[in-house]
Amino acid sequence: MNSRQMFLDQLRAGLKGLPRSVVEDILSEYTAHFDDGHTAGRSDSAIASALGDPARLARELRAEAGLRRWEDERSLSNALGAIVGVLGLAALDMLVVLPVLMTVASVDIAFFIAGGCICLAGSLLLPLALVNLIPGFEGDWLQGVLISLGMASGGASVVAVCVLFTLGIINLLVRYGRAHYRLIVRATPS
DSSP, X not given: OOHHHHHHHHHHHHTTTSXXXXXXXXXXXXXXXXXXXXXTTOXXXXXXXXXXXXXXXXXXXXXXXXXXXXXXSOOHHHHHHHHHHHHHHTTTTHHHHHHHHHHHHHHHHHHHHHHHHHHHHHHHHHHHHHTTOSTTOSSOHHHHHHHHHHHHHHHHHHHHXXXXXXXXXXXXXXXXXXXXXXXXXXXXXX
16 A cells, blocks of 8 residues: 555544545545645655644644534534544643643533522522512512522523633634644644
């Protein structure tokens, strides 16, 4: 088996899981690299070594595909795909980034859960306040209603801020991945 075919087979194996059309586009682009190299008088092994490790290249291309899906359609699955792609691309950087990311995600999830619980508690207290059944507020039903409405709206606000914060973190990870990808592309000889 020649260097060209080995390179393309390893690249195809690394791109498993991406849509077939995307894989075919990528493979045709790299086949064109080999064809252009042949036109310039270079050998398959020289072209393959200039393109770099196909497994690493596949990780970079998978990360880029995940980032594009996230930018095209903002959904939970695309966000997870973008995060996984960036994490796979920046394996060495994760020794520093992953602990920070896990801490930020844990705090975000904790605030999200707390906000949801406060909102739920306020919503459950509202009917009790309307019929004067909240202990300590037997004579003043309006005060109980206002406190329960305040809890529900405050909890909902915390949840909304957590969602916005999560989207901001995902966008930051996408930018980080793009910057990392651009640095690798510049460093890869052509």
